[in-house]
Amino acid sequence: MMYPFSYHRARTLDEARAYFEGGEDAAYLSGGHSLLPTMKNRLAAPDRLVHLAAIPELRGITRAGDRLSIGAAETHAAVAASPEVRGAIPALAALAGSIGDPQVRHRGTIGGSLANNDPAADYPAAALALDAVIETSERAISADNFFQGMFTTALDEGEIITRVTFTVPDSAGYAKMRNPASRYALAASFVARRPGGVRLAITGAGNNGVFRWSEAEAALATRFERGALAGLALDPGDMMSDMHADARYRAHLCAVASAEAVGHQGKLTLL
Numbered sequence: 001m002m003y004p005f006s007y008h009r010a011r012t013l014d015e016a017r018a019y020f021e022g023g024e025d026a027a028y029l030s031g032g033h034s035l036l037p038t039m040k041n042r043l044a045a046p047d048r049l050v051h052l053a054a055i056p057e058l059r060g061i062t063r064a065g066d067r068l069s070i071g072a073a074e075t076h077a078a079v080a081a082s083p084e085v086r087g088a089i090p091a092l093a094a095l096a097g098s099i100g101d102p103q104v105r106h107r108g109t110i111g112g113s114l115a116n117n118d119p120a121a122d123y124p125a126a127a128l129a130l131d132a133v134i135e136t137s138e139r140a141i142s143a144d145n146f147f148q149g150m151f152t153t154a155l156d157e158g159e160i161i162t163r164v165t166f167t168v169p170d171s172a173g174y175a176k177m178r179n180p181a182s183r184y185a186l187a188a189s190f191v192a193r194r195p196g197g198v199r200l201a202i203t204g205a206g207n208n209g210v211f212r213w214s215e216a217e218a219a220l221a222t223r224f225e226r227g228a229l230a231g232l233a234l235d236p237g238d239m240m241s242d243m244h245a246d247a248r249y250r251a252h253l254c255a256v257a258s259a260e261a262v263g264h265q266g267k268l269t270l271l
Contacts, residue, residue, distance in 0.1 A: 003045040009054055013137050013160060016050050020158050023048030028160060030073060030112030033104055058111065058162055063088050066168045072111025072161040076100070079110060089130065091172040091190070094268030095122050098176070100183050111161040117209060119150045119240070120184035124210035126174070128201035129190040130166040137162055150209045169194040175260035175269035176204065177253050179244055186245045187253035189213075191261040197221045200258060205239050205250040216258055226259040 010016035020026045027046035029035055038044040052058060058073035061082045068088045079085055080097035099105055099122055113123045127143040134141045137160040146154050169192040176188030185204030192199050198220040203210045219228040234254050239247035260269040
């Protein structure tokens, strides 16, 4: 049983902010797949929920040149099915289609996932590897500055993610080992290649959440093939260890996933 709370469905960003500021301990609600389970388990007890899904500014998927822009309230299913996403970054569409199950994909949103910054979530790796900019109700934040540790971001109190804009790469690939029950990543790698270099981001494995593997990026910038990663290894001391996979195994999976992402550009590879 959850604690009592009031529910408000905002129609504009200004209205959402006003509802939020009117509560003593308010929380924004997008798809609800992160917030509602914590409330049901009494790990969170906001006195007011402000639903963002009906705000028009948070919808829409567009491409302009080498930038792909996705509204924060777009669901994983919408991202996976979007012709714009499939045409610009096929690996991103495939990533979205691999999240959870159909129920999760039709309710969960890209903005909600990024704001929660779960250490095993998929979108943070794509945002880092694709040099994304997270646009909010207040400012624009580069992905390199947005993710600040497990469940921690650069968002200020009451700040709302409105859009996410990705740089369209020459090619990109995503590979992950999934927990068979939750489908969260035990370890996953998103690799994007463009004229300015290579960006490689790991999710599901790091003690501090999503991160870029700079040593692998440097090796791939010189020779973009899976063999360039031979001999490279992450420190198990920097990896998570739990009942699903220990730190040494996760470090190994990161290397395997990165090689698969390089070898299968434009695709999703499930290990």
